[in-house]
Amino acid sequence: MIQQRVVSDDFLGKWQQTTNVMAGIFDVPAGLIMRVGPKQIEVLVSSHTPGNPYEADEKANLNTGLYCETVMATRAMLQVPHALEDEHWKNNPDVALNMISYLGVPLLWPDDEVFGTICVLDSKKRVYQERYLDLMWEIKRAIEADFKVIEQQQKLINSNIDLRDANQALSLSNAELKAALEKISVMQTELLRAEKMSALGKLVAGIAHELNTPIGNGLMLASTLKSNAEAISVELEAGVTRTRMRDFIGGVDQGAEILQHSLGRAAELVSSFKQIAVDQSSMRRREFDLKRTCDQILATLGPAIRKSGHQVLCELDGDIAMDSYPGPLEQTLVNLVNNALVHAFPDGSPGEIRITAHQQADDWIEMSVADNGVGISQANLLRVFDPFFTTRLGQGGSGLGLHVVYNQVTSALRGSVLAKSELGRGACFTLRVPRVAPHDA
Ligand SMILES: Nc1ncnc2c1ncn2[C@@H]1O[C@H](COP(=O)(O)OP(=O)(O)OP(=O)(O)O)[C@@H](O)[C@H]1O
Numbered sequence: 001m002i003q004q005r006v007v008s009d010d011f012l013g014k015w016q017q018t019t020n021v022m023a024g025i026f027d028v029p030a031g032l033i034m035r036v037g038p039k040q041i042e043v044l045v046s047s048h049t050p051g052n053p054y055e056a057d058e059k060a061n062l063n064t065g066l067y068c069e070t071v072m073a074t075r076a077m078l079q080v081p082h083a084l085e086d087e088h089w090k091n092n093p094d095v096a097l098n099m100i101s102y103l104g105v106p107l108l109w110p111d112d113e114v115f116g117t118i119c120v121l122d123s124k125k126r127v128y129q130e131r132y133l134d135l136m137w138e139i140k141r142a143i144e145a146d147f148k149v150i151e152q153q154q155k156l157i158n159s160n161i162d163l164r165d166a167n168q169a170l171s172l173s174n175a176e177l178k179a180a181l182e183k184i185s186v187m188q189t190e191l192l193r194a195e196k197m198s199a200l201g202k203l204v205a206g207i208a209h210e211l212n213t214p215i216g217n218g219l220m221l222a223s224t225l226k227s228n229a230e231a232i233s234v235e236l237e238a239g240v241t242r243t244r245m246r247d248f249i250g251g252v253d254q255g256a257e258i259l260q261h262s263l264g265r266a267a268e269l270v271s272s273f274k275q276i277a278v279d280q281s282s283m284r285r286r287e288f289d290l291k292r293t294c295d296q297i298l299a300t301l302g303p304a305i306r307k308s309g310h311q312v313l314c315e316l317d318g319d320i321a322m323d324s325y326p327g328p329l330e331q332t333l334v335n336l337v338n339n340a341l342v343h344a345f346p347d348g349s350p351g352e353i354r355i356t357a358h359q360q361a362d363d364w365i366e367m368s369v370a371d372n373g374v375g376i377s378q379a380n381l382l383r384v385f386d387p388f389f390t391t392r393l394g395q396g397g398s399g400l401g402l403h404v405v406y407n408q409v410t411s412a413l414r415g416s417v418l419a420k421s422e423l424g425r426g427a428c429f430t431l432r433v434p435r436v437a438p439h440d441a
């Protein structure tokens, strides 16, 4: 099927000039450029010449015996000097407009499809000389050269459109990517929150469980004491013996002692729990010398250390001036040294605990508390920071020490803590904390 080619106004203007000049040179009333469509042929350009019966945009049906139809079908020049003298042409539609002579050539698009024709028509008999025929071919070639330009332009526009489409597709997939990323980050936050919630849930359950024993014991004792008191008050009416009274008082005394112990244990637990929640507002920030702080801690732990028989070595780079929270740092070191004293040397053989600290190039401090004791198994190493993880259950261990350490180091000091150990080769806890704690805490 023939497709109608699109021509821009620029070219229409140029061709208007060409057809005007052509009509002038050929000395005819009508010079035309025709464009063929699927069903019709139209006057694309009509010369502005006196007596021209054709107007631009006029259309004529195909298959009606037009001069141009023959030119397009044969793709050859057609010259009809006088239609009325020619049996084949005397009834063609243009005769009705008194256009009885015709000279026209086909216009071919660069892909060799027919675009239409260019022609001159006259109301009188015309036989054109050879050089006019040559001129007609030249004009045809000039217009076909323009077709090539038009096609190039069209290709450019199309590739631009392709580019734009590709660009659009790209930015679309970019947007999709961005949306996916956002979704992932939301999911991550949710996961993190869920994880924290479940950790919190476990912690609360653990706390409840731990407190249950001392409080349960206390409650039971209190109700025993109460019923004992009721019994003795009834007996008092009838008069009680000295022995009975002594037994009663002895019972009260013993009960009170156990009660005291239970409540003491509960209070101890509560104070450990309180340490878990790092209370930012009660933390005091100040400048302090790391070595001096360490020495103070060791002085405090002195009696326990001496009693243990182990050696604690403090090997700190001098002059590390911290600007941070000494409270959490002290608590952390106390917990780590205490752990070494309690867990590292179960058979009582004398051991060594070494504390080191270095200031690093990035202004962070790396501190370690290492011992040469029994070490921690790989399976336990993964759990030492979990709340309530202890290997001394029922022997005074609540499994909160390292959990507190972890919270203090990460939340208060804004650093990190790592445990390294192998069974039989000691344990080493390494902290990395900024020398100057960030102020946006
Ligand atoms: N230096 C160490 N050497 C060997 N094992 C250790 C050492 N430090 C910690 N552990 C192990 O890690 C576990 C957890 O320590 P954590 O301080 O959290 O609890 P705990 O000392 O058992 O109890 P709590 O500190 O609450 O009294 C300990 O029970 C112990 O098994």
Ligand SMILES: [Mg+2]
Pocket: 335, 338, 339, 400, 401, 402
């Ligand atoms: Mg401990």
